Amino acid sequence: MEPRVGQAILYAMIAETRRHGTLDISLRSTVAKVIKTDNTVTGVVVQSLGAQGIASREVGCRTLIDATEWGDVIPLTGARYRVGNCVSDSIQPEREIQHLTWTAVIRQYPGPVPPALRITSAPPGYTEAVEKKFAAMPKAGGTVQLPPYDPKNKPWTFASFIAYRAMPDSARPECGLALTSTPINYSDLVAYRAILAASPITRTHMNYENDYPVHIRDVEDPASRTKTCREAQLRTLHLLYYVQHTLGETGWSVADDEGFDTPFRRAEVAAWLQDSPELQSYRVILNHFSVMAYARESRRTTGLSTRSKAASAMAIRSPSCLSLPREASHLRQPPHILPRSFITTE
Numbered sequence: 001m002e003p004r005v006g007q008a009i010l011y012a013m014i015a016e017t018r019r020h021g022t023l024d025i026s027l028r029s030t031v032a033k034v035i036k037t038d039n040t041v042t043g044v045v046v047q048s049l050g051a052q053g054i055a056s057r058e059v060g061c062r063t064l065i066d067a068t069e070w071g072d073v074i075p076l077t078g079a080r081y082r083v084g085n086c087v088s089d090s091i092q093p094e095r096e097i098q099h100l101t102w103t104a105v106i107r108q109y110p111g112p113v114p115p116a117l118r119i120t121s122a123p124p125g126y127t128e129a130v131e132k133k134f135a136a137m138p139k140a141g142g143t144v145q146l147p148p149y150d151p152k153n154k155p156w157t158f159a160s161f162i163a164y165r166a167m168p169d170s171a172r173p174e175c176g177l178a179l180t181s182t183p184i185n186y187s188d189l190v191a192y193r194a195i196l197a198a199s200p201i202t203r204t205h206m207n208y209e210n211d212y213p214v215h216i217r218d219v220e221d222p223a224s225r226t227k228t229c230r231e232a233q234l235r236t237l238h239l240l241y242y243v244q245h246t247l248g249e250t251g252w253s254v255a256d257d258e259g260f261d262t263p264f265r266r267a268e269v270a271a272w273l274q275d276s277p278e279l280q281s282y283r284v285i286l287n288h289f290s291v292m293a294y295a296r297e298s299r300r301t302t303g304l305s306t307r308s309k310a311a312s313a314m315a316i317r318s319p320s321c322l323s324l325p326r327e328a329s330h331l332r333q334p335p336h337i338l339p340r341s342f343i344t345t346e
Helices: 004-016 130-137 158-164 178-183 190-197 216-220 222-246 263-275 276-287 309-317 324-334
Strands: 023-027 028-035 038-051 053-060 081-083 094-102 104-108 203-204 213-217 252-254 341-345
Touching: 004 053, 028 094, 053 263, 081 216, 094 104, 130 222, 158 203, 158 324, 203 222, 213 216, 213 222, 216 222, 216 341, 222 252, 222 276, 263 276
Parallel strands: 023 341
Antiparallel strands: 028 038, 038 053, 094 213, 104 203, 104 252
């Protein structure tokens, strides 16, 4: 799904919910404090950036859900939590967790790629070692291996690379739809390639070979996180350069129509370029990257009890161990009966 299409669907759901209740959205906002009475969370203090600067307000709640990418609200509650294989009262910052990816939507432009989206020189930090890593995958070629994500097919061709995270292209309705809407028999090579010939892929996510290592310190320390996320974005920029120059795919670049070029994103890039002026010529491209990292591992609260490995194995053998109690049936109720909600997002 194209990100802008997903956003449109979410806003349609919000509009429908507002017909039955209240749902407030606060953009460019951060939870600065969690309010508690004894051991019960009763609200939050939200800081929002507007035309007049930063403003704060309190929002009361009966239920607080931390849906941030890194679990950043959890520590404000005082709750014990896990991060990596540590717990919050015994954190080891240098331990590794799952890699993150700073994704970017790229598209094949029907005409010349806009000049500002063409990388004319190797970005800072693009070394022979980086080139060698990318050379393992993808390689030039228009033939898709089947299935495209099978490790045995590595190194991938560029055709397999774009098929891995392919999406429809609403700017070119004739492209990409058959691949994403038609059941594919990956064992039928002829039929699969016929699908691609009838409806070629012209839009995809860069979400392979641009993973970046992460440590617990990147979750816990904002400065360390910022540094790592910038390095991850640079790796994605390196990969785009590799695609355009080494593979010769000069018709592909970052998509400029997904809506990521927002005031929030521009401010983030501007702050980065102030610290790294050598990246100034890549500003327009970076403005169209995703607005946050794809973080695969974040903080999570510790429960009243934690299932052991042995108990999990038992649950797999005995599915009844995973059944929901009758009291959990309310989870299936429609959203319009939920109490007043408040969402903050960057």
